[in-house]
Amino acid sequence: MDKNVFNKAVKFWDRAASSYDKEEKNDEEKYQKTLNQLAQYLKPEYSVLDFGCGTGLIANEISPLIQQVHAxxxxxxxxxxxxxxxQEKQITNVQYRQxxxxxxxxxxxxxDVILCFHILHLLExxxxxxxxxHELLKPEGLIVSVTPCMAEKPLMNGLFSVLYKLGLTPKINPLKLQDLKKLFTDGNFEVTDHHLLPKTSNEYFTVSKKQNIYSSQLKK
Structure with missing residues (x-):
């Protein structure tokens, strides 16, 4: 990511931190369904990386289900x-780091699992x-992601482009579902699940399994 774009993104998310939890939990049904679906892919012995953890909303919730989280x-x-x-909840198996x-x-x-919720569309x-x-995951490890595919909503995508130019939102990489799936398959992952989250029109919950690079090349 371009250094100036990165710095702008850091400043934006620093400003947004205090209201982040409220926004994330604004739709309780979507939030709970996401947690329930995620829980299906976790085991007590697992080590999880929460990439783009925000204020720890997901990491804290899943901490009783797994061995450790690096967030x-x-x-x-x-x-x-x-x-x-x-600290307030006395959670000891989640390590937070900037x-x-x-x-x-x-x-x-x-x-065993890497979470990337609402982060892939912000990367360039x-x-x-x-x-x-792929490098950080164990063999057959999983990426579990939630990604808004902004290219499926051209009017909304246009609005966010204007807001970015005004310095009111971070830069967004517009994706369609097919683009998202291709990112994973081209990166030597098998997409094993993908579906829309409830009450959304472009937010996709996806699960992708790490493939051996040599094996995936043979399939091609």
Whole structure:
């Protein structure tokens, strides 16, 4: 991502941190269904990376279901709020850190599941992050994502483009579902599930399984 674009994004999310939880839980039905679907892919022995964790809304909720969570976000304010909430709830198996997916402290083949909720459409290019997640996952590990496919709503996408130019929103990479699926398949993942979240017209819950690079090349 361009350095200026990255810096603008950091500033935007630092400003938005205090209202982030309220916005995320604005539709309780969608939020609970997302958690219920995610829980199906978690096991008590799992190590999970929450990429773009925000204020820890998801990481804190899933902490009783798994062994540990490493939760990262590039926003300092998001991470500080997440740490405070985890401390208040006495959650000890979630480690929050201000970082990007490319930080060296994240080790290859360390995670059973990587979560990326509402993050892929903000990355440019997203292919680098997909490749990095492939590296960080254990064999047959999963990416579980929620992604707004803005290209499926041209009027909304146009509005966000204007808002970005005014400095009111981060830059958004417009995707369609087929683009999202191609990101994963081109990155040596098998998309095993994808569907719209309730009461949304363009937010897709997807599950993608890591494939061995050599095996995936043979299939092609």
């Amino acid at each position: 990262i976000d590039f926003s300092h304010n998001m991470i500080e709020l997440a740490k405070a909430k985890a 970082a990007t997916i490319f930080d060296d402290y994240l080790k290859p083949a360390s995670y 290019p997203p292919e680098r992050a997909i490749s990095r997640m």
